[in-house]
Amino acid sequence: MSPDALAHATPAHATPAHATPAHATPAHATPPDRAVPGSGVPHRHVLVAVVRDRPGVLNRVASLMRARNFNIESLAVSHTDRAEMSRMTLVVHGDDVAVEQAAKQLYRLIDVLKVQDVTADPTVEHELALIKVRISERTRPEVVSIVEMYKGRVVDLAADSLIVEATGTEAEVDALVALLRGFGIKELVRTGAVVMSRGAGSIEEAVKR
Amino acid sequence: MATTSNQPSRGTTRTAASARPPAPAPRQRRSHLPGDGTERAAVEERARREMLQDAVRDAGRRQRGASPVDILAPHHDRGPRKRTRIGADVVCEALVRQGADVLFGYPGGVILPLYDVLADYPEIRHVLVRHEQGAAHAADGYARATGKVGVCLGTSGPGATNLVTGIGTAMLDSVPMVAITGNVAAALIGKDAFQEIDITGITLPMTKHNYLVRNADELPRVLAEAFHIARTGRPGPVHVDITKDALQQETSAPHPDEADVVAGLPGFRPNLDGHPRQLKLAAVEIARAARPVILAGHGVLVARAWDELRALAEKASIPVAHTLLGIGAFPEDHPLSLGYMGMHGWKHVNRAIQSADLLVALGMRFDDRVTGSVRTYAPYARIVHVDIDPAEIGKNVAVEVPIVGDVRRVLRGLLPLVEAVAAEARGPYLAELAAWRRESEASSWHGSGAWRDGLLSADFVIQRIGEATGHDATLVSDVGQNQMWMARYAGFRRPNSHVSSGGLGTMGFALPAAMGAALGRPDKETWAIAGDGGLQMTVQELMTLVQDRIPVKIALLDNHKLGMIRQWQELIYAGNYHSAHLQGPDWRKLAEAYGIPAFEASTPDEVDGAIAAARAVPGPALVHFMIAEEQNVFPMMPAGKGLSDLLEEWQGADE
Numbered sequence: 001m002s003p004d005a006l007a008h009a010t011p012a013h014a015t016p017a018h019a020t021p022a023h024a025t026p027a028h029a030t031p032p033d034r035a036v037p038g039s040g041v042p043h044r045h046v047l048v049a050v051v052r053d054r055p056g057v058l059n060r061v062a063s064l065m066r067a068r069n070f071n072i073e074s075l076a077v078s079h080t081d082r083a084e085m086s087r088m089t090l091v092v093h094g095d096d097v098a099v100e101q102a103a104k105q106l107y108r109l110i111d112v113l114k115v116q117d118v119t120a121d122p123t124v125e126h127e128l129a130l131i132k133v134r135i136s137e138r139t140r141p142e143v144v145s146i147v148e149m150y151k152g153r154v155v156d157l158a159a160d161s162l163i164v165e166a167t168g169t170e171a172e173v174d175a176l177v178a179l180l181r182g183f184g185i186k187e188l189v190r191t192g193a194v195v196m197s198r199g200a201g202s203i204e205e206a207v208k209r
Numbered sequence: 210m211a212t213t214s215n216q217p218s219r220g221t222t223r224t225a226a227s228a229r230p231p232a233p234a235p236r237q238r239r240s241h242l243p244g245d246g247t248e249r250a251a252v253e254e255r256a257r258r259e260m261l262q263d264a265v266r267d268a269g270r271r272q273r274g275a276s277p278v279d280i281l282a283p284h285h286d287r288g289p290r291k292r293t294r295i296g297a298d299v300v301c302e303a304l305v306r307q308g309a310d311v312l313f314g315y316p317g318g319v320i321l322p323l324y325d326v327l328a329d330y331p332e333i334r335h336v337l338v339r340h341e342q343g344a345a346h347a348a349d350g351y352a353r354a355t356g357k358v359g360v361c362l363g364t365s366g367p368g369a370t371n372l373v374t375g376i377g378t379a380m381l382d383s384v385p386m387v388a389i390t391g392n393v394a395a396a397l398i399g400k401d402a403f404q405e406i407d408i409t410g411i412t413l414p415m416t417k418h419n420y421l422v423r424n425a426d427e428l429p430r431v432l433a434e435a436f437h438i439a440r441t442g443r444p445g446p447v448h449v450d451i452t453k454d455a456l457q458q459e460t461s462a463p464h465p466d467e468a469d470v471v472a473g474l475p476g477f478r479p480n481l482d483g484h485p486r487q488l489k490l491a492a493v494e495i496a497r498a499a500r501p502v503i504l505a506g507h508g509v510l511v512a513r514a515w516d517e518l519r520a521l522a523e524k525a526s527i528p529v530a531h532t533l534l535g536i537g538a539f540p541e542d543h544p545l546s547l548g549y550m551g552m553h554g555w556k557h558v559n560r561a562i563q564s565a566d567l568l569v570a571l572g573m574r575f576d577d578r579v580t581g582s583v584r585t586y587a588p589y590a591r592i593v594h595v596d597i598d599p600a601e602i603g604k605n606v607a608v609e610v611p612i613v614g615d616v617r618r619v620l621r622g623l624l625p626l627v628e629a630v631a632a633e634a635r636g637p638y639l640a641e642l643a644a645w646r647r648e649s650e651a652s653s654w655h656g657s658g659a660w661r662d663g664l665l666s667a668d669f670v671i672q673r674i675g676e677a678t679g680h681d682a683t684l685v686s687d688v689g690q691n692q693m694w695m696a697r698y699a700g701f702r703r704p705n706s707h708v709s710s711g712g713l714g715t716m717g718f719a720l721p722a723a724m725g726a727a728l729g730r731p732d733k734e735t736w737a738i739a740g741d742g743g744l745q746m747t748v749q750e751l752m753t754l755v756q757d758r759i760p761v762k763i764a765l766l767d768n769h770k771l772g773m774i775r776q777w778q779e780l781i782y783a784g785n786y787h788s789a790h791l792q793g794p795d796w797r798k799l800a801e802a803y804g805i806p807a808f809e810a811s812t813p814d815e816v817d818g819a820i821a822a823a824r825a826v827p828g829p830a831l832v833h834f835m836i837a838e839e840q841n842v843f844p845m846m847p848a849g850k851g852l853s854d855l856l857e858e859w860q861g862a863d864e
Binding site for chain 2: 100
C-alpha cells in the first residue's frame with residue numbers, strides 16, 4: 001500500500017466507521033459483534049490423551065477440566081503396552097473452539113504427552129456395560145432373546161435376576177438399556193467409551209520422545 | 210472478660226468504659242524537614258537520626274562478623290562439621306547450582322532439618338520473613354525484578370497454606386518461582402498428623418507443576434526439574450513438598466545436568482520459534498494495515514524482547530500500547546509509545562485500539578480488564594497474536610494470525626519480513642493519535658482533579674516519585690487505586706522496573722514484593738507504593754526490612770479508605786459505602802516503633818521534600834502521604850462494558 005493510500009484510509013476526523021480501512025467492513029456499516037470463543041453449538045467430542053503414568057495424573061486432568069469449566073461425560077483410564085504411559089479417553093460436550101481450548105489446557109500439564117480430538121476421525125469406539133435385570137419365569141426367555149439380538153451375553157443368572165454384559169458404541173448400549181428398562185433394571189454400570197483410530201496410525205507412536 | 214458473677218454492674222461499667230474509643234486527636238501536620246519549625250520537630254528529628262545510626266552500626270557489626278556461621282547460627286559447632294550428605298543438603302546444593310542466592314522463608318517443625326544445614330551454605334542468603342505470605346511475595350518480587358527464579362520456603366500445614374496466596378499470585382502473572390515446603394514424615398501422611406495438610410492437593414490447580422517427595426534420592430531430579438519448569442516456556446510457580454524423613458535421609462544421588470532434565474520431561478517441550486508461514490502472514494497483515502497498534506504484554510519482558518519490540522515499532526512506525534504487566538516493555542517517553550490500555554487505561558489508548566484495523570498482540574492474553582466486553586472490542590481490527598502458550602491463543606478473542614513462540618525469537622524472525630514504513634507515511638494516523646492524546650491528557654478528569662479542592666492528589670505524588678527517581682527505580686505497587694495511579698502516572702522507562710500483582714490482584718503484595726525486588730536488584734532504588742488498606746495486610750514485614758537491612762522506601766497513599774471499593778460503591782452501588790472506610794494506626798509512630806524513619810506530606814508543596822528526605826535515608830524509610838479521601842481513578846470502564854464506554858467524571862468533591 002502506498003503512503004498516499006494510507007493517507008486516504010485515515011481521515012483526520014475520527015469516528016471508528018470513517019477509520020475503517022478498505023479491506024474491512026464498509027464505512028457505512030456497523031461492524032458485527034466480535035465472536036466470543038466457546039459460544040458456538042455444543043456437541044459430543046471424544047478426546048484421547050496419552051499421559052505419563054505418575055501419581056496424581058488423573059487428579060490433575062480431572063482438576064483441570066473442573067477448573068476450566070468443562071463437563072466430563074465419561075472418562076476411561078488404563079495402562080498402555082508401554083511402560084510409564086497411560087491412556088485416557090474423555091467424552092466431553094462443547095463447541096469446537098471450547099474443546100480445542102480444553103485440549104490446549106491439557107497440554108499445559110507437564111505429565112500430558114499427547115492429546116487428540118478423534119471426534120471426526122474414523123474410529124472404533126466401544127464401551128462395556130453390566131446390567132442387572134429383574135426377571136421372572138415368564139420374562140426370562142424374552143430378555144435373553146433381546147440380549148442375543150444385541151450381541152450381548154448373559155454372564156450371571158439367578159432365580160429372579162440376571163446380569164447382561166453388553167459392548168458396543170454408546171448408542172448401541174443406550175438402545176439395549178432402553179429395551180431392558182421395561183423389565184426393571186436393578187443395577188447398571190458402564191465403563192465409558194474407549195476409542196482407537198482405524199488404520200495404521202498410532203497415538204502412542206506419535207508421542208515425541 | 211475478667212468479671213466475677215457477683216459484680217455484674219461493675220463489670221458492665223468497666224466494659225463500657227474500655228470500649229469507648231479515645232477522643233480523636235486533632236490532626237497535626239508535622240514538618241518533615243529537620244530544623245524547619247518548632248523545637249519539638251527538631252527533637253524528633255534528632256531522635257530519628259540517632260535511631261538510624263544505631264541501626265546502621267548494628268548492621269555493620271553483623272556484616273563484619275567472622276563467618277556466616279557466626280551470624281546465622283552462633284551456637285553451631287565451629288569448624289567443618291563431620292557429617293554425611295542428607296536430603297536437606299541436596300536442597301541447598303540445588304539452590305546453589307540454580308543460582309538462587311536469596312531464600313525467603315520461615316522455619317517450622319518439619320522443615321528444621323533444612324534449617325539445620327542452611328548455615329553450611331553461605332552462598333545462600335536466608336531472609337526470615339514475618340509471615341509466609343511475605344516469603345512468597347518476596348520471592349515473586351525478586352523474580353519479577355531480576356527475571357530469575359525466586360525461591361520461598363515454609364513448613365507444613367499453616368506454613369504451607371500461608372504461601373498459597375503468593376503462589377497463586379505468581380501463577381496468574383506467570384512468574385518463575387519455586388516454593389519449597391516441608392511435610393510430615395512419609396509414614397504419617399494421610400493420618401491427620403500435627404500440621405499435616407494435603408498441600409500438593411491445594412497447590413495443584415495453581416502451580417505449573419508440583420511434587421511430593423518422600424525419598425531423598427529423588428530430590429536432585431525433582432529440584433532440577435522444578436527450576437527448569439519454573440523458568441522455561443511460559444514461566445510459573447512450581448511447588449516441591451518434601452517429607453521430613455526425605456530431608457533427613459542420607460543420599461548420594463547426583464544432580465542431573467540440564468540435558469537429562471529435558472530428556473526426563475517428554476511432555477514439556479515449549480515451542481519457541483514461530484511457524485515461518487505464520488510469520489509471513491503476520492508481515493502481510495502489517496503491510497496491509499493503515500491503523501496498526503502493537504499491544505505489548507508481560508511476555509515481552511519475560512522473553513527480554515524489548516529491543517526487538519522497539520525495532521519492530523520503529524521499522525514499521527507502529528504505535529505501542531501496553532498492558533498493566535507490559536509496563537516497561539517500551540519506554541513511555543518514546544514518540545511511538547501510546548500508553549496504558551484497559552479498564553483504567555488512557556482514553557486515547559483505548560480509542561486507538563477501538564479504531565485500529567490491526568492489533569499486533571505480543572505476549573499478552575486479552576484479559577477482561579484489557580478488553581471489556583469482547584463483543585465490542587476493537588471492532589475493526591484483525592489480530593496477530595504472539596504467545597508462547599498455545600492455550601492463550603483463541604481463548605478470549607478469536608484471532609486471524611496465531612503465532613506460538615517466544616516473543617523475542619518470533620520478533621527476530623518477523624523483523625526482516627516486515628516492510629519499513631516511515632513515520633511520515635503514517636502522518637495523518639499518528640497525528641490523529643497525538644491529537645487524541647493531547648485531548649485525553651488535558652481533559653478535566655485527568656488525575657481526577659483533586660487538586661482543585663486544595664487536596665493532595667495521588668497522581669501528583671506518583672508523578673513526583675517517578676521524576677525524583679529519574680524513572681529508573683523499581684516501583685512496586687499494591688492493588689487498587691494506588692496500582693492504577695502508579696501504572697498511569699509514574700512514567701516507566703526501564704524493563705522490569707514496574708512490579709504489580711495484575712492477574713490475581715493481591716492486596717498486601719507491595720511491601721513484601723518490594724523486599725524481594727530490592728534484594729534482587731540492589732543497584733536500583735526500590736519503592737513500595739501502597740494504600741493504607743494493602744499496607745495493613747502485610748505491615749509486619751516492616752520488621753524484616755529492618756532486621757535484614759533492606760532499603761525499601763515505602764510511599765503510603767493514605768486516604769483512610771479502601772479507595773477502589775469506595776469508588777465502585779460511589780459509581781456502581783449508588784453510594785452505599787459499606788466497609789469502605791478504614792482506620793489506620795499512627796503511621797509515623799508505627800514506623801518508628803519498627804525503627805524505620807517516617808516522613809509526612811499532606812499538601813502538594815511538601816511532597817518533594819518528603820520524597821527527598823526518604824531517599825536520603827540509607828535504609829528503609831516510610832513516607833505518609835495524606836491524600837484526598839475521595840479521589841477516583843478516571844477514566845474507568847465499568848465491568849461488562851466495552852472500551853468505548855468510559856466513565857470520566859470527577860464526582861468525588863460533593864460526596
